[in-house]
Amino acid sequence: MTQWRIRQAVAxxxxxxxxxxxxxxxxxxxxxxxxPEAFATVLAMKRRPLEKGVILIAAEPEQLRSxxxxxxxxxxxxxxxxxxxxxxxxxxxARGVPPWITGGRDRVAVRVTRHPVARALCAAFGGPVVSTxxxxxxLPPARDxxxxxxxxxxxxxxxxxxxxxxxxRPSEIRDLKSGxxxxxxx
Numbered sequence: 001m002t003q004w005r006i007r008q009a010v011a012x013x014x015x016x017x018x019x020x021x022x023x024x025x026x027x028x029x030x031x032x033x034x035x036p037e038a039f040a041t042v043l044a045m046k047r048r049p050l051e052k053g054v055i056l057i058a059a060e061p062e063q064l065r066s067x068x069x070x071x072x073x074x075x076x077x078x079x080x081x082x083x084x085x086x087x088x089x090x091x092x093x094a095r096g097v098p099p100w101i102t103g104g105r106d107r108v109a110v111r112v113t114r115h116p117v118a119r120a121l122c123a124a125f126g127g128p129v130v131s132t133x134x135x136x137x138x139l140p141p142a143r144d145x146x147x148x149x150x151x152x153x154x155x156x157x158x159x160x161x162x163x164x165x166x167x168x169r170p171s172e173i174r175d176l177k178s179g180x181x182x183x184x185x186x
Contacts, residue, residue: 003120005160010124012158018042019158020134020148023057024086024115024165025185026141027134027148029157030057032125033067039100042130045155047137053103055088055171057113057131059122064110067101067128069094078176080112085186086171087111101130111171117162133170141170 009019016038018031029045031038033056043050058064061076068075069092079089093101093108102108110128113119122129133141134148142148145159172185 003124006117006120006124009121009158009160013038013125013129017156017158018045019121019160020142020145020152021117021121021160022115022162022164023113023118023131023171025167025170026143026164027145028057028118028131029134030121030129030131033101033128033130034098036098036100039098039130041155042132043100045152045157046132046135048132050100051103053105053109054101054130054132055109055111056101056128057111057118057122058128059113059119061112063122063127064112067094067097067108067110068092075176079110083172086114086165086167087185088171088173089176090173090182091176107175109173115165117160121160 013032016035018041020027020029029042031042061080065071088109088111090107090109097108135141167186169185173183174181
């Protein structure tokens with residue numbers, strides 16, 4: 001990973017672009033979560049319905065503060081606590097979180113990533129980044145940059161190189177309040 005490529009990706013996102021980057025288990029597509037046009041491009045690329053919502057990843061729990069209804073130290077601490085597998089938390093969304101992020105629900109899916117490339121991307125961006133698997137609906141998630149390029153040939157997309165993390169499956173999704181596992185992962 002080069003800082004130059006991370007800076008390029010951040011510039012692309014700030015200009016309304018979409019980036020692809022490695023995560024803990026699969027390649028992800030990302031954009032500025034506050035940019036509805038960039039988000040619409042991600043949905044079109046994936047052929048994904050708006051109602052599904054997406055995950056926001058962050059380098060630090062503080063980056064998620066404005067997206068959460070309760071950004072208390074307890075909640076932020078739980079989001080940052082180490083877990084045996086990468087864990088995405090469903091948390092009550094703050095008022096004003098765009099429906100394209102939540103899928104129109106009252107909760108937002110967030111993860112403090114430990115993956116070095118994804119973490120560097122969020123840190124350089126200065127906030128959370130959309131993270132949805134890099135694959136069109138119905139196809140397996142991309143596990144290498146070549147598959148990303150094949151899936152999205154013809155789409156404007158900046159790839160941030162790097163290896164995947166060690167997880168075999170996408171992140172576990174867990175409800176923060178109840179602790180219920182919504183999707184096993186890792």
